[in-house]
Amino acid sequence: MAYRTLIAYVRSAAELKRVTAAAALVAAKTDRAHIIGIYAIPSPVVYADPNGFIDATVFEAHEARHKENATKLKNLFETEMRQQDLPHEFRIVRSNTGAASDGILQSAFRADLIIAGQPDADDPDTSSDTTEVLVFDSGRPVLLVPYAFSPPADLSKIAIAFNGKREAARAAFDALPLLLVARSVEIVWVDPPETDEEDNDMAGAALAEALDRHGVNVTVRHLASQGLSTQETIRQHILSNGIELLVMGAYSHSRLRELIFGGVTKAILTDMPGLTLLSR
Numbered sequence: 001m002a003y004r005t006l007i008a009y010v011r012s013a014a015e016l017k018r019v020t021a022a023a024a025l026v027a028a029k030t031d032r033a034h035i036i037g038i039y040a041i042p043s044p045v046v047y048a049d050p051n052g053f054i055d056a057t058v059f060e061a062h063e064a065r066h067k068e069n070a071t072k073l074k075n076l077f078e079t080e081m082r083q084q085d086l087p088h089e090f091r092i093v094r095s096n097t098g099a100a101s102d103g104i105l106q107s108a109f110r111a112d113l114i115i116a117g118q119p120d121a122d123d124p125d126t127s128s129d130t131t132e133v134l135v136f137d138s139g140r141p142v143l144l145v146p147y148a149f150s151p152p153a154d155l156s157k158i159a160i161a162f163n164g165k166r167e168a169a170r171a172a173f174d175a176l177p178l179l180l181v182a183r184s185v186e187i188v189w190v191d192p193p194e195t196d197e198e199d200n201d202m203a204g205a206a207l208a209e210a211l212d213r214h215g216v217n218v219t220v221r222h223l224a225s226q227g228l229s230t231q232e233t234i235r236q237h238i239l240s241n242g243i244e245l246l247v248m249g250a251y252s253h254s255r256l257r258e259l260i261f262g263g264v265t266k267a268i269l270t271d272m273p274g275l276t277l278l279s280r
Contacts, residue, residue: 002030040103167249
């Protein structure tokens with residue numbers, strides 16, 4: 001079991017360096033990875049003047065800017081892939097909406113894993129685009145790369161954030177190709193609920209047993225929040241234990257509820273502790 005077809009969604013030169021570095025880490029875990037770099041051109045957002053006319057130069061400037069960016073990123077991507085000696089191709093696609101990420105969904109449906117960058121408020125090419133659509137609509141696991149990213153030497157230490165819900169279980173099994181070759185895998189559960197079981201260590205044990213049957217070297221660890229939020233408890237655990245990849249389910253509440261009230265997913269994506277694989 002391995003990821004064979006990887007999509008590297010790139011929007012800027014700075015982001016491309018981070019995304020391709022993460023793609024190379026994943027590709028190192030298989031002998032036949034094929035990496036597809038994708039640049040998506042969004043539809044222009046234009047407004048009519050008070051007389052109802054649209055300035056055609058807006059379309060021309062939009063097209064010229066994105067064609068220039070696409071060509072630059074294609075050249076950078078191919079240089080990075082040749083240096084890594086990885087099979088690759090680059091595609092330029094169009095989105096039918098103002099959100100560029102909508103444009104990669106058709107390619108994403110036929111991939112094993114999507115690799116994308118965390119939007120960076122200081123990067124105009126990424127700040128206005130959201131990767132939420134990839135998590136919600138692609139049906140594929142998404143590996144998000146923080147904008148403040150230093151590639152680890154390996155992906156040998158992995159933590160699965162588990163809360164007993166469907167999305168978390170889905171993420172664990174979507175991550176199996178990486179879990180199988182990791183040196184250590186932890187299932188971490190923050191403040192597991194009290195149960196009638198004599199031993200509260202049962203929380204997360206069933207998932208651990210299922211992963212163990214696949215050959216994953218897995219342990220269960222309960223974390224006490226001690227007044228911190230769930231996301232901060234997870235974040236501190238990741239950073240203090242040298243964990244190289246976090247696996248978690250995304251948006252167990254509705255997107256609207258997360259937007260209004262906040263949630264673990266939204267908080268983690270805002271302040272990412274490292275590479276994070278999301279599934280829903």
